[in-house]
Amino acid sequence: MTKKQKKMLYRILIAAVLFLAAKFIPMPMLVSTALYFAAYVTIGYDILRKAWKGICNHQVFDENFLMAVATIGAIALAIYEKSGDYAEAVAVMLFYQIGELFQSYAVGKSRRNITALMDIRPDYANIERDGKLEQVDPDDVAVGTVITVQPGEKIPIDGCIVEGSSTLNTAALTGESLPRDVMTGDEVISGCINMTGVLKVKTTKAFGESTVSKILELMENSSSHKSRSEAFISRFARVYTPAVCYSALALAILPPVINLLMGNASAWGVWVYRALTFLVISCPCALVISIPLSFFAGLGGAGHEGILIKGSNYLEALSKTKIVVFDKTGTLTQGVFEVTGVHHSPMEDRKLLEYAALAECASSHPISRSLQKACGVELDRSRVTDIEERGGRGVVATVDGHSVAAGNGKLMDELGVKWQDCHSVGTIVHMAVDGEYAGHIVISDVVKSDARDAIAALKRAGVQKTVMLTGDIKKVADHVAQELGVDEVHAELLPGDKVAQVERLLGEKGKDDCLAFVGDGINDAPVLSRADIGIAMGAMGSDAAIEAADVVLMDDDPMKIAKGIQISRKCIRIVYENIVFSLGVKLTCLLLVAIGIANMWMGIFADVGVMVLAVLNAIRALRTSKN
Ligand code: ADP
Ligand code: MG
Numbered sequence: 066m067t068k069k070q071k072k073m074l075y076r077i078l079i080a081a082v083l084f085l086a087a088k089f090i091p092m093p094m095l096v097s098t099a100l101y102f103a104a105y106v107t108i109g110y111d112i113l114r115k116a117w118k119g120i121c122n123h124q125v126f127d128e129n130f131l132m133a134v135a136t137i138g139a140i141a142l143a144i145y146e147k148s149g150d151y152a153e154a155v156a157v158m159l160f161y162q163i164g165e166l167f168q169s170y171a172v173g174k175s176r177r178n179i180t181a182l183m184d185i186r187p188d189y190a191n192i193e194r195d196g197k198l199e200q201v202d203p204d205d206v207a208v209g210t211v212i213t214v215q216p217g218e219k220i221p222i223d224g225c226i227v228e229g230s231s232t233l234n235t236a237a238l239t240g241e242s243l244p245r246d247v248m249t250g251d252e253v254i255s256g257c258i259n260m261t262g263v264l265k266v267k268t269t270k271a272f273g274e275s276t277v278s279k280i281l282e283l284m285e286n287s288s289s290h291k292s293r294s295e296a297f298i299s300r301f302a303r304v305y306t307p308a309v310c311y312s313a314l315a316l317a318i319l320p321p322v323i324n325l326l327m328g329n330a331s332a333w334g335v336w337v338y339r340a341l342t343f344l345v346i347s348c349p350c351a352l353v354i355s356i357p358l359s360f361f362a363g364l365g366g367a368g369h370e371g372i373l374i375k376g377s378n379y380l381e382a383l384s385k386t387k388i389v390v391f392d393k394t395g396t397l398t399q400g401v402f403e404v405t406g407v408h409h410s411p412m413e414d415r416k417l418l419e420y421a422a423l424a425e426c427a428s429s430h431p432i433s434r435s436l437q438k439a440c441g442v443e444l445d446r447s448r449v450t451d452i453e454e455r456g457g458r459g460v461v462a463t464v465d466g467h468s469v470a471a472g473n474g475k476l477m478d479e480l481g482v483k484w485q486d487c488h489s490v491g492t493i494v495h496m497a498v499d500g501e502y503a504g505h506i507v508i509s510d511v512v513k514s515d516a517r518d519a520i521a522a523l524k525r526a527g528v529q530k531t532v533m534l535t536g537d538i539k540k541v542a543d544h545v546a547q548e549l550g551v552d553e554v555h556a557e558l559l560p561g562d563k564v565a566q567v568e569r570l571l572g573e574k575g576k577d578d579c580l581a582f583v584g585d586g587i588n589d590a591p592v593l594s595r596a597d598i599g600i601a602m603g604a605m606g607s608d609a610a611i612e613a614a615d616v617v618l619m620d621d622d623p624m625k626i627a628k629g630i631q632i633s634r635k636c637i638r639i640v641y642e643n644i645v646f647s648l649g650v651k652l653t654c655l656l657l658v659a660i661g662i663a664n665m666w667m668g669i670f671a672d673v674g675v676m677v678l679a680v681l682n683a684i685r686a687l688r689t690s691k692n
Pocket of ligand 1: 392393394395425428430432433455456457458459460471472473492493494534535536537538558560586588
């Protein structure tokens with residue numbers, strides 16, 4: 066409990082004691098009145114002050130105003146009727162404050178729980194100086210520094226292991242509970258927890274550019290993107306509260322006036338009382354509190370599964386996904402190619418591979434990484450100049466003074482180089498050196514182990530159509546599409562063609578349906594922003610893709626798309642449950658009050674009860690089922 070909550074608890078206890086004494090201990094009326102007033106002021110002074118401030122700031126209609134008017138009205142009525150029964154006003158205020166206390170406690174606690182799930186911020190980095198470890202601010206660590214990560218510590222900055230081996234817990238980043246073994250030479254990302262051995266890590270990025278910082282940045286910005294339901298609720302409250310106030314006024318004045326006109330004696334007291342009760346019940350706090358909390362819990366639950374959603378609006382869109390469009394390389398396939406052959410090369414295979422790797426040295430495409438790995442030797446980047454990457458085609462560069470091109474048939478056509486087709490199934494990297502065809506390297510990729518299941522899971526989650534778009538040759542594309550069971554496949558596309566395909570699909574879908582595009586590469590960025598929801602692969606994916614996307618899958622697992630859709634559906638369902646439930650109970654109570662069945666006591670119980678249930682229901686969005 067925070068200090069503020071403790072103070073409120075004491076106020077509630079003191080007021081409750083005064084209230085009970087006034088109500089149940091026999092005493093002269095003057096004394097009991099004094100006790101009631103003491104209780105009322107103890108418990109309600111801040112509400113009265115806030116209501117007054119609201120009136121001064123011309124923001125009259127809020128729940129403080131409702132409570133103040135209702136309770137002061139009840140007191141005035143008791144004075145007017147000389148009943149001396151101020152219990153109702155005090156009790157209403159008391160219960161309202163108990164409800165508020167519970168709410169601030171529950172909301173605060175679940176917010177802390179959600180943030181704790183995402184608690185990946187490292188506090189320090191260890192640097193060894195003169196044989197001693199020194200803790201420094203990770204922000205001050207320069208790229209290329211060797212830091213030491215001891216067992217139990219978080220890796221603060223992305224880097225490469227130069228010494229040691231260990232097991233990493235990546236659960237906070239990916240939701241994956243299986244630990245990952247790492248050893249010298251492996252890349253590690255920040256936010257993982259080192260479990261067993263001591264690691265020396267040479268940092269490859271600055272702290273601000275590291276994975277954790279990026280994730281935290283995403284998380285922090287995500288709550289500012291409000292969903293439509295959320296925006297609806299704030300607009301709703303702005304119209305609703307004044308509407309109830311005027312209705313209450315009408316309820317207090319109209320029936321007695323009509324009675325009077327019809328010649329009957331009018332019972333002012335009864336109708337004023339009903340109007341006041343009406344005000345107590347009408348508080349929209351359950352909605353105002355529970356809707357944003359549901360979304361926050363949904364985002365937190367998804368985050369815990371390694372699905373980062375950049376705002377509640379995307380959570381809402383994700384729940385309506387009907388078409389999922391995939392990029393192939395790196396998204397459905399691992400993007401880890403093996404070189405399976407070198408054909409038609411006039412030069413030595415090794416030499417050709419080396420040229421290819423050198424020309425590709427600046428590219429972040431999975432093909433490039435695989436060629437560099439296949440080459441095996443440390444590359445001397447100073448041999449390469451004038452690198453130009455052509456999205457969806459390949460790269461052109463100058464290596465050792467020779468102009469080298471590596472890419473697909475389209476690239477060769479563009480350069481006017483005659484190229485030879487290949488009969489092996491696989492992705493072909495054609496090479497040209499000094500404008501002459503220099504043979505091709507055949508590389509093959511494997512589909513991700515659960516890509517097939519992921520497509521099936523999407524179907525089960527209600528996705529109507531799955532489409533694969535790729536820049537790769539048709540032969541490979543068809544082969545992969547068949548293996549995975551996607552509905553539609555389009556091959557040999559340039560980045561612009563992918564946008565065109567997505568636009569065509571956007572035109573075909575229903576008005577309320579959403580289209581998601583899943584990709585990983587720099588050249589996917591335009592499509593990612595064009596789709597209703599862009600989903601990027603976080604681990605393999607390029608920074609540009611992660612930046613452009615609305616949802617990031619931390620562990621590149623395509624299964625997580627269906628999972629994300631399920632989480633979003635559950636969250637939206639909870640939001641609607643809360644809207645329908647709160648409004649339903651409120652409207653019923655208002656009706657009961659208007660016809661005189663319910664009194665103010667029942668009103669406050671209904672109000673606090675609805676709020677408690679709505680908050681508890683909202684917290685359910687945090688829990689994601691395991692399957
Ligand atoms: P995908 O849509 O399957 O992810 P891309 O659009 O990234 O594929 O690339 C399409 C094709 O362009 C690749 O299959 C490859 O033939 C060629 N290509 C793209 N980038 C490179 C590169 N860096 N090196 C060699 N070839 C490349
Ligand atoms: Mg790709």
